[in-house]
Amino acid sequence: MVRTQHPKAEGSKLGRPTKDDADQLPHRIVETAKQLMLAQGFEATSLNQIAVAAGVTKRTIYLKLGDKDALLVEVIESLLTGARVTLEDPGPDVSPTERLITFGNSLVRLALRPEIMGLFRLLITDGWRFPHLAELAGTVRSKSSEAQLAEILRDEVARGRLRMDDIDRNARLATVMILFDPQRAALIGAPWPPEKCEDWVRSAVALLLNGAITPP
CATH class of the missing domain: 1.10.357.10 (Tetracycline Repressor, domain 2)
Known part of the structure; x- marks a missing residue:
């Protein structure tokens, strides 16, 4: 299983995320989803895995980016840009x-x-x-x-x-x-x-x- 370590998880005891942290959340989620989907494939990758690895909640993923299909689009567009x-x-x-x-x-x-x-x-x-x-x-x-x-x-x-x-x-x-x-x-x-x-x-x-x- 691919694990992505992040220095500060959402909602940690370090306090509310700063504006910069909040602005970086979508990018962090997409990069985490990219690593997992490239390693495991789309079907084998769950939103729970992405949330845990990115240090966010599933609700945050839905609010920031949408469902797993929407994440796939973001991942592929990111790879195409690269x-x-x-x-x-x-x-x-x-x-x-x-x-x-x-x-x-x-x-x-x-x-x-x-x-x-x-x-x-x-x-x-x-x-x-x-x-x-x-x-x-x-x-x-x-x-x-x-x-x-x-x-x-x-x-x-x-x-x-x-x-x-x-x-x-x-x-x-x-x-x-x-x-x-x-x-x-x-x-x-x-x-x-x-x-x-x-x-x-x-x-x-x-x-x-x-x-x-x-x-x-």
């Missing part, structure tokens, strides 16, 4: 191939982080409860990894080092090629070693660039 990161791009000082391989390896490392894998598990098992979450996840993806990859491809095309028509479509296809198998292996409990992931990225980049590199 997925918005800038991935590694060495820039045009290296070849298009090396630039895309570096970006692809950075993308795989992000996607295989425990919290990101936990997000996918929650979306797969419980996302059906809230269809808008799938749309939100797609928006985050398109505004993060796919958008960053598209920027790299546009830069390479502008420099005359690549020839590519539908850049956004190619960025999306490349993201799927790079991520699908490594993530699937991790989801079923058989994660690939780093060297296999890197070899996969090289193959995906080679497939993407086949026919796109400007002839000498």
Whole structure:
């Protein structure tokens, strides 16, 4: 069982919580729920567990955030926010191939982080409860990894080092090629070693660039 320790529980003998403590309560509850749901899954996590671990009452959870379904939405939205990161791009000082391989390896490392894998598990098992979450996840993806990859491809095309028509479509296809198998292996409990992931990225980049590199 996951336990989260907090220095001051709600209603403790230390007195009424300060305004800052009260303002932090929703964040604390969501972070606690996130840890428990990622470790145990949504169904196995009860509001009682969350309340005890967060040092609050169930009534406080209902007042601040709502029921367990509402907490799931908060947890997934928090995880999606955490997925918005800038991935590694060495820039045009290296070849298009090396630039895309570096970006692809950075993308795989992000996607295989425990919290990101936990997000996918929650979306797969419980996302059906809230269809808008799938749309939100797609928006985050398109505004993060796919958008960053598209920027790299546009830069390479502008420099005359690549020839590519539908850049956004190619960025999306490349993201799927790079991520699908490594993530699937991790989801079923058989994660690939780093060297296999890197070899996969090289193959995906080679497939993407086949026919796109400007002839000498």
